[in-house]
Amino acid sequence: MIRKIKQMWKAVHMELQEHKSSFLVYVILRLAVLLMMVLQLFNGNYENVFLCLLTLVLLMVPSFIQVNLKIELPTTLEIIILLFIFAAEILGEIQAYYIRFPGWDTLLHTVNGFLAAAIGFSLVDLLNRNEKVKFQLSPAFTAIVAFCFSMTIGVIWEFFECGMDLFLGFDMQKDTVLHSITSVMLDPTKGNHPVTIDGIKDVAVNGESLGLGGYLDIGLLDTMKDLFVNFIGAVVFSVIGFFYVKSRGKGKMARRFIPRRKKREADFLRIIQEEEKEEE
Structure with missing residues (x-):
């Protein structure tokens, strides 16, 4: 078990350093979060310290997913995800951008709709390209699935916000x-x-x-606004995805946001495991 954890940790670090641009963004954001955590610790804001720790974990999630699911996130998509996490947790929550800038929450929900549609689209696209799975959807149905996936994620998040407000006395659904x-x-x-x-x-x-x-x-208009901009983001990517499938993967813009299967030489976990077997 310990050995597998060490292999996973090593593979995640290799994944982080694979692309220079996304690794540079990761390092800068990580340093910013660590600095923020120290400041919050000195100020006695322990709830914000927890948010900083959570952010540090979330920043590693994209690499963890790539290693475990053996998929390759395009550099552009990975950078946007990292910036999204930082913007939501550090700037939005700790720096109170949700209050200071009324459009901050709207912007993030729009981006979330776009990213969730990209993820939903990629799930179907990976199945469509898998020769072992008898699963084929037309470009229109692929776009519809991506759209529905994004809207489902948006609705579940609003359920979460409502639950936190009702049961824990938060105000995630801004009034x-x-x-x-x-x-x-x-x-x-x-x-x-x-x-x-x-x-x-x-x-x-x-x-x-x-x-x-x-x-x-008390939050109704905020919830409906969030779902509406999520809808806009989902529609935008679904249209992009439709033409991507229609042109059989030739769309340059869509490729920047659609994950794909990892090539064998980029499967770092497999490489580490094989190297350790050879050493034995």
């Missing part, structure tokens, strides 16, 4: 300040007729003003 609301609950006749209140400038709770300048929506 929105509204100046008008429409609800059948306001109908005095109880006749299921929507009633609108316009020009809301202040709301009081238990007799105290919230000071927000409007009505506080």
Whole structure:
């Protein structure tokens, strides 16, 4: 067991160093996270220290996946994934970019929709190219599967955010300040007729003003916005993937985002295992 862990660890490190550009991004981000972790430790923000540790682990996930599943992530895709992790955990959570920049969450959810569609597409594409598996989908159905995979990931993430807010008292579903609301609950006749209140400038709770300048929506609009931009990202990649399959893999842009099977000479775990067998 220990031997296998050592082999895996060595293979992951070889995988990290395979492409100079992605390795350089990994090193820079790792150093930035370590620096942030030290600062948070000195400030006594232990929750943020945990987030830094989690980020360090997540930064190694792409290489771990490549070694174990024997797939090759294009350098462009790998760099985007690394930047996405850093942007979401360090900048978004610790540096509060989600609050400072209203479009930060929207940007990340759009990218997530795009990346998830790329992953879903690659799963089908790898099966389509596998001679041992009798599995073939047309370009249109491949694009549809990629789109559905991306939207499913988006929905599951929103379930996760809702659960964290309900049961642990977080605010992952960021609230929105509204100046008008429409609800059948306001109908005095109880006749299921929507009633609108316009020009809301202040709301009081238990007799105290919230000071927000409007009505506080509790995450619904944020959730729907996240799903909508996830939808946009999924559609964009699904269209790209459709033409990629249609042209039988000639699309240069799509190739930058679609994982492929590892070549034998790039299977570092196999190489390490064979070298150790020869030494024995």
